[in-house]
Amino acid sequence: VSASSAKKSFKPKEPCKHIVLYYHDTLFNGTDVANATSAAATNATNLGDFKFGMLVVFDDPMTKDNHLLSSPVARAQGFYFYDMKSTYTAWFAFTLIFNSTEHKGTLNIMGADLMTLETRDFSVVGGTGDFFMARGIATIHTDTFQGDYYFRLKMDIKLYECY
Amino acid sequence: VSASSAKKSFKPKEPCKHIVLYYHDTLFNGTDVANATSAAATNATNLGDFKFGMLVVFDDPMTKDNHLLSSPVARAQGFYFYDMKSTYTAWFAFTLIFNSTEHKGTLNIMGADLMTLETRDFSVVGGTGDFFMARGIATIHTDTFQGDYYFRLKMDIKLYECY
Amino acid sequence: VSASSAKKSFKPKEPCKHIVLYYHDTLFNGTDVANATSAAATNATNLGDFKFGMLVVFDDPMTKDNHLLSSPVARAQGFYFYDMKSTYTAWFAFTLIFNSTEHKGTLNIMGADLMTLETRDFSVVGGTGDFFMARGIATIHTDTFQGDYYFRLKMDIKLYECY
Numbered sequence: 001v002s003a004s005s006a007k008k009s010f011k012p013k014e015p016c017k018h019i020v021l022y023y024h025d026t027l028f029n030g031t032d033v034a035n036a037t038s039a040a041a042t043n044a045t046n047l048g049d050f051k052f053g054m055l056v057v058f059d060d061p062m063t064k065d066n067h068l069l070s071s072p073v074a075r076a077q078g079f080y081f082y083d084m085k086s087t088y089t090a091w092f093a094f095t096l097i098f099n100s101t102e103h104k105g106t107l108n109i110m111g112a113d114l115m116t117l118e119t120r121d122f123s124v125v126g127g128t129g130d131f132f133m134a135r136g137i138a139t140i141h142t143d144t145f146q147g148d149y150y151f152r153l154k155m156d157i158k159l160y161e162c163y
Numbered sequence: 164v165s166a167s168s169a170k171k172s173f174k175p176k177e178p179c180k181h182i183v184l185y186y187h188d189t190l191f192n193g194t195d196v197a198n199a200t201s202a203a204a205t206n207a208t209n210l211g212d213f214k215f216g217m218l219v220v221f222d223d224p225m226t227k228d229n230h231l232l233s234s235p236v237a238r239a240q241g242f243y244f245y246d247m248k249s250t251y252t253a254w255f256a257f258t259l260i261f262n263s264t265e266h267k268g269t270l271n272i273m274g275a276d277l278m279t280l281e282t283r284d285f286s287v288v289g290g291t292g293d294f295f296m297a298r299g300i301a302t303i304h305t306d307t308f309q310g311d312y313y314f315r316l317k318m319d320i321k322l323y324e325c326y
Numbered sequence: 327v328s329a330s331s332a333k334k335s336f337k338p339k340e341p342c343k344h345i346v347l348y349y350h351d352t353l354f355n356g357t358d359v360a361n362a363t364s365a366a367a368t369n370a371t372n373l374g375d376f377k378f379g380m381l382v383v384f385d386d387p388m389t390k391d392n393h394l395l396s397s398p399v400a401r402a403q404g405f406y407f408y409d410m411k412s413t414y415t416a417w418f419a420f421t422l423i424f425n426s427t428e429h430k431g432t433l434n435i436m437g438a439d440l441m442t443l444e445t446r447d448f449s450v451v452g453g454t455g456d457f458f459m460a461r462g463i464a465t466i467h468t469d470t471f472q473g474d475y476y477f478r479l480k481m482d483i484k485l486y487e488c489y
Contacts, residue, residue: 097275125288220417269437
């Protein structure tokens with residue numbers, strides 16, 4: 001089978017699908033089981049003062065607007081860890097899980113979160129269900145953060161390979 | 164070089180390669196070094212009662228039938244962690260390593276394991292050797308589990324991009 | 327849009343981009359904050375004698391030649407963990423971050439590091455910036471190691487999908 005018979009569509013720089021969602025991470029403080037949606041699985045090391053090595057597992061809600069209490073349209077399940085000794089940066093890998101009338105399926109995402117930049121890009125490396133075999137870019141922007149307890153990312157997801 | 168000269172073949176929904184394997188995970192209990200093939204690298208957190216944050220590293224045998232003691236045709240090396248506070252779910256990333264007369268090479272796989280579903284899909288995000296540059300979907304089904312100690316997954320792997 | 331209108335180029339086995347870099351990992355020993363670029367986030371388990379389950383987070387320099395003190399042309403941010411009970415092997419996932427006049431962008435990489443082999447292949451599963459949507463193979467060779475403290479990998483990165 002050669003490429004000429006393919007049904008896959010791609011046109012670089014013009015996404016075949018575009019989704020904007022907000023990611024809300026509420027870190028467990030040891031007591032707020034009801035509200036927390038993530039928890040540190042490892043302690044920070046002593047390599048610098050920016051939590052190097054602290055790994056956080058999350059099951060975070062994704063909403064269409066930037067309100068934490070809006071009804072989630074997806075979940076983000078995965079992890080991040082802090083990985084610089086001189087500033088805060090993190091590395092993420094996670095799955096967006098959609099289970100609504102609008103979308104059913106998953107997107108698998110990974111990349112470096114260089115928090116000091118206004119925006120940074122993760123890779124969408126695969127998809128399932130409605131997002132069968134998708135690839136693309138998720139552009140991240142820190143919408144807000146409240147110390148250790150809560151932060152919110154805007155995720156602008158553009159798929160460039162859709163089946 | 165335009166796509167018209169490509170040798171890559173793809174025909175959505177018709178896999179170019181199909182492999183069914185069983186994954187056997189035997190968790191280290193602290194003493195059974197001879198039998199165990201995985202071990203918890205972190206303890207569960209107190210966020211809920213479903214091992215949230217427990218991260219398990221594995222080097223698990225993959226067999227063609229569902230017998231633990233059948234001769235492995237591949238190894239699965241990677242990790243999973245539990246990531247919900249209200250039920251058991253996990254997130255996986257791993258490499259299938261083939262080194263037999265039938266297949267030599269690796270498949271790299273990641274995704275969310277929503278254990279409450281009859282089946283769930285991981286993304287095959289890359290491959291090497293005989294699976295050079297492959298992509299596809301691995302559909303997972305829990306074949307059995309025995310408490311904390313052992314569980315077995317059926318993995319139905321369909322590659323949709325082959326070179 | 328069919329594949330015939332695509333601008334994506336691929337020609338299997340002939341890379342569209344080729345980059346060779348050296349990865350330097352200097353593990354934190356608890357005191358050398360100035361020199362260390364990685365740190366163990368978890369302790370090894372007791373499953374065998376090869377550090378099974380020890381997970382290391384890194385922010386490692388990448389250089390064009392094999393000298394640790396050469397000016398880095400990229401950073402590798404991510405993690406590895408040891409995952410066999412009978413020998414040393416590891417599993418890696420990381421992002422190469424380029425921010426030079428030559429390259430700006432990232433490559434996302436994952437795979438099994440079967441250290442006993444002369445070379446082994448990781449998958450390049452995505453890219454951003456100058457490496458927008460890239461895929462390929464990173465072939466790894468252990469250039470040297472000095473006990474627990476330092477090891478160096480040659481990474482021969484060939485991209486086979488470029489936009």
